[in-house]
Amino acid sequence: MNTAPGRATAVAHPNIALSKYWGKRDFGHNLPAVPSLSVTLAGMATTTTVVFDPALATDAFTLGGQPAKEGDLRRVTSLLDRVRAAASLTTRANVLSSNDFPTAAGLASSASAFAALALAATSAAGLAWDGAQCSDLARKSSVSAARSVFGGFVELRDGHPGDEDLAAASVAPADHFPLRVLVAVTREGPKSTLSTEGMLHTQRTSPFYPPWVETAPALFARVRAAVLAGDLPTLGVAAEESALRMHAAAIAACPGLIYWAGATVEVIEEVKRLRAAGLPAWFTIDAGPHVKVLTTPEREDDVALALAAVPGVKRTIRTRPGGPAILVPEATP
Numbered sequence: 344m345n346t347a348p349g350r351a352t353a354v355a356h357p358n359i360a361l362s363k364y365w366g367k368r369d370f371g372h373n374l375p376a377v378p379s380l381s382v383t384l385a386g387m388a389t390t391t392t393v394v395f396d397p398a399l400a401t402d403a404f405t406l407g408g409q410p411a412k413e414g415d416l417r418r419v420t421s422l423l424d425r426v427r428a429a430a431s432l433t434t435r436a437n438v439l440s441s442n443d444f445p446t447a448a449g450l451a452s453s454a455s456a457f458a459a460l461a462l463a464a465t466s467a468a469g470l471a472w473d474g475a476q477c478s479d480l481a482r483k484s485s486v487s488a489a490r491s492v493f494g495g496f497v498e499l500r501d502g503h504p505g506d507e508d509l510a511a512a513s514v515a516p517a518d519h520f521p522l523r524v525l526v527a528v529t530r531e532g533p534k535s536t537l538s539t540e541g542m543l544h545t546q547r548t549s550p551f552y553p554p555w556v557e558t559a560p561a562l563f564a565r566v567r568a569a570v571l572a573g574d575l576p577t578l579g580v581a582a583e584e585s586a587l588r589m590h591a592a593a594i595a596a597c598p599g600l601i602y603w604a605g606a607t608v609e610v611i612e613e614v615k616r617l618r619a620a621g622l623p624a625w626f627t628i629d630a631g632p633h634v635k636v637l638t639t640p641e642r643e644d645d646v647a648l649a650l651a652a653v654p655g656v657k658r659t660i661r662t663r664p665g666g667p668a669i670l671v672p673e674a675t676p
């Protein structure tokens with residue numbers, strides 16, 4: 344419940360793509376070149392408060408207690424400008440946001456950030472927008488954020504010219520089948536190439552970008568069917584293929600874009616060893632060095648123990664499918 348007019352707080356979770364998005368069909372409208380399917384994660388969250396304040400001359404954005412960088416403030420302002428236009432408002436806003444997981448480290452912080460911001464900002468502006476409208480708004484700032492508006496398993500189709508609105512949609516709820524996702528953190532601190540630049544560079548220079556775009560829809564269909572069937576082994580294999588093809592396209596860019604650390608490869612090898620030993624374990628990797636491992640609740644402890652023992656793994660975060668972005672009561676100071 345958000346009682347004070349002009350302000351609202353929302354919580355959103357990161358998501359991990361099982362079928363990856365990498366590349367834009369239209370940079371101006373931020374339309375993805377390939378369809379993607381993700382699982383929204385419980386256990387990690389962004390909390391964002393938006394306060395429209397007539398006393399402000401410009402928007403202000405504080406991230407984790409620190410004034411945000413210029414570029415981050417610009418992205419926040421551009422989302423707020425869309426909200427102001429829709430609500431016929433001119434008032435500037437103060438945005439306070441915090442993550443309970445590392446920012447910009449390949450843990451999809453922009454996904455939860457813009458999903459929380461879209462929900463908090465529209466609510467604070469008095470707009471009663473539904474999930475699809477918030478998802479489209481979030482997607483215009485960050486494609487993966489469109490998916491974090493919804494909980495459980497979520498899809499986002501590829502965009503085509505003329506797609507002014509493009510929202511993600513739910514495929515199956517969080518409890519559709521028993522899944523655990525373990526994040527093997529291989530490096531602390533922000534990554535060197537942000538996703539937006541990384542995919543633009545891949546698009547411009549990688550000879551493997553066209554085959555990536557051409558083959559991604561069939562992989563997406565395999566991932567989607569496996570999710571609907573609750574078939575983790577089939578899902579795991581398709582998710583690994585999607586991650587490796589995305590990285591293959593990025594690695595083949597000029598110069599090559601290698602998001603992996605040495606420990607990333609060590610974890611991949613360990614996942615293969617676990618699988619050969621009969622444990623359910625499949626990996627996926629986003630635009631960073633960490634490895635996310637899909638497994639079952641029954642074998643989560645065994646897999647977590649094995650990952651923690653891999654040289655170079657700093658720590659392991661245990662997550663599971665989680666809920667949608669929601670409005671929450673504000674904490675009293």
Ligand code: 2P0
Nearest residue numbers: 360363364485486487538539629630
């Ligand atoms: C994904 N990633 O599907 C893929 C896999 C990273 C690797 O979406 O430019 O922050 O803001 O739309 O959404 C990360 O890219 O990029 C991402 P923009 P975004 O989750």
